Amino acid sequence: MIQIRDLTKIYRGAAGEVVALDSVSLRVRKGEIYGIIGFSGAGKSTLIRCVNMLERPTEGSIIVNGQEMTTLYESQLRTMRQKIGMIFQHFNLLSSRTVFENVAFPLEISGVAKAEINKKVTNLLELVGLADKAQSYPSQLSGGQKQRVGIARALANDPIVLLCDEATSALDPATTSSILELLKDINRKLDLTILMITHEMKVISEICDSVAVIEGGKIIEEGLVIDVFTQPKHSTTRRFVQTIINTDVPDKIRERLLEKGQGQIIRLSFIGDNTAEPVVSSLVKHFDVDVNILYGNIDQIQDTPFGMLIIECIGAKANCDKAVAYLRKQGLRIEVLRSAE
Amino acid sequence: MPNDVFTHLATLSPELIKATWETLYMTVVSVLFASLLGIPLGVILVVTDKGHIKESLKLNQILGSIVNVLRSFPFLILMLALGPFTRLVVGTTIGTTATIVPLTIAAAPFVARLVETSLKEVNWGVVEASLAMGASTWQIIRKVLLPEAMPSIILGTTITTITIIGYSTMAGVIGGGGLGDLAVRYGHMRFDYVVMVTTVIILVVIVQVIQSLGNLFAAKFNKN
Structure with a gap:
């Protein structure tokens, strides 16, 4: 569903070049939840933002649902982006719009008719359990509720892929679990492919099928979650694994x-x-x-x-x-x- | 004594009412036109800035320079210097309507900078989220930047309005009339302190009302 090949991103600034991603390749299969974990500065955020071209790769190829992303024209890219949902660490909801209007926003963008918007938004709010908050403003919601709005909004245009950019990092542990459960639920119900980045191993262990560990702009380890957890090869992976389970004897x-x-x-x-x-x-x-x-x-x-x-x-x-x-x-x-x- | 004051004011009331009306007319129309020019200008200044949704540094610099030059002119000099342009637009260089042209030209760059500041306060994450949803530049301006910045833009417009009221008091120089003119002609030149104080009181009331309305509307639009 998502295929990344030799992706390199170099930031050129006054202070010289910074290699954020160094020849990253990975493959996300349809219907799976793929997690990318790394410490801050490892390049994971750049990586996920390259998938929908919020960051332009310096080199390499990104194919989403058979479509090469790096060569799209602006209008083609906009159409493609409507099919790639994204949720964010800080939710990024429109503060001037109600919950209902926030979820309606992507549908307005893609030119969906009013009646259809009403129907879809109502269903989506039902799905994320916020039907009673339709007329509230984001400032009246808790962090977990805001992320639910973010998820409903990301699903509005029936995406083929959902990108999660540190979606639970601003939430407390209990709320994190409930949001992860919702994501898993959506993944199963809609057979939706999810690519998520996180620095929390708990997120990976709870819902991901596959995981890639990124460090210094490179993927240092990759595989099924169960394999990586039980037989971590790289020391960084081991550090992550140890944040939630003791594989080593103290x-x-x-x-x-x-x-x-x-x-x-x-x-x-x-x-x-x-x-x-x-x-x-x-x-x-x-x-x-x-x-x-x-x-x-x-x-x-x-x-x-x-x-x-x-x-x-x-x-x-x-x-x-x-x-x-x-x-x-x-x-x-x-x-x-x-x-x- | 108070009786005298009231009689005096009563005689002058047609003048006061006319001057108040002129001030309000100049101000409201100028703010309207200044916003029509300034808001798009402010939007362009923001979206063409480095890293923004329609980066174009050349255009940004050119517009920025024009705004800066216009903003450095003292209003009195701008008003006189714009004479020929005013004639081109409204057919005359004197009178209340003629004053609206320099007032607009003076206020538009002011509006542009205020709008620019307001739009830059909009959380970048929200803009990025809209980009990720496939929104076009125009959709982001209309559905994201302007609505999100609305409370701040309203407060900016309030500031602009009050500033224009201040500028408009100089309108007498080109026969524009208004409260400032009245205060100069009666209060200053004829030592008529009753008129002087009255015009000041009226101006204070106008400013208070505008500020309160601005605050009220801004609060209404602010959903934070």
Whole structure:
């Protein structure tokens, strides 16, 4: 649905050149929620704004729904933009218009008839749960309500893509969750492709299907959310993942663990269904070893449970090795933190 | 003594009413024309500015310079210097109607700068959101910039109106009449302090009423 190839954006200023995006490529499939995460200054905002040409790329190609965006004439671009909804961190509602008129605004722009506007706006306000606020002004709304208006407005022209520019960053955690739920709901109901940028891993973990991590204008890691979360490769990704789940053993605990005992210390990570398998008791039964559980946690991303367990395997070295081999066969990720003597 | 004052005012009342009417006429018509010229000019100054929706730095600089030059003229000199132009427009260089031409020319750049300031206060995010929705330049001006800046533009118009009332008191120089002229002819030249004080009181009342109306309308349009 969105295909970005070798996108480069260079700002030329008095102080010289700043490379905001450096040959970024990514692909967003139809109907998925794609998240781009990065710290501030990483280039994510420039990236999302290139998709609807609010920023002109210096080089590269952006294809939305089969349409190359970078070569469009102004009037073609306007028509295309009407099909790309966008919501913003600070909502950007028209303060002089009521909620109803704000949602009607994009329809006025695209020349929709009055009667049709009335019908559409009423439905959209229903969809975002603000039917009773139609005649209020934005200044009378809470942040979450304002973003709901923003979402209704972005959906008005039946977009093929929704861009979310830090859409929840100005909201408190509870409101963030409700807005994310609404976005997920819309994604499912309308099969709407959503591209969002954020600096909050929570946003990614709650609703995104795929994620790209951006740093210094480059995509440093990309993939399905569950994969990136459970096996982060880049240190920055790990930092993001750790903001919401502990994949690493805290240093203090790790030191203490490694000092204790004499057995083999193994870390098991598991994703999805095999979480339910009784692997630990199998070890004890079949390999003549004692197992001591040292540390563990379990978490869930969307509907997939995953977790890790650190165990100490006490017994003859040969038996321990066999146990490890067995664990590997179970489709678990195994990391031997300390071998047996 | 008070009796004398009232008798005096009663005799002069036709003059006072005429002068008040002239002041209001000059002011209202000039503000109208100045807005017709100044608002588009202010809009152009904003949208052609660097990074705005219709960037055109050349045009921006040219218009900006014209505005600055016109604004540097003291009104009295502008009024006299515009004589030939005034004749071209209204067919005469003297009288109340003739005064409207220099008043308009003096006020238009003033309006333009005030409108420019008002429009620049409009949250850029809202403009950007409109661009993202596919709005054209004209749609953004008409549906976003002007409505969003309306309270501020109304207050600016109030300031313009009051400034024009001030300028209009100089209209006597080219036979434009008005309250200022009356104050000079009677109050200053004939030492008629009753007329002097009365004209001042009338001007104060007019200014107060205009300011209050401006505040009222601005508040009505302000939805923040």
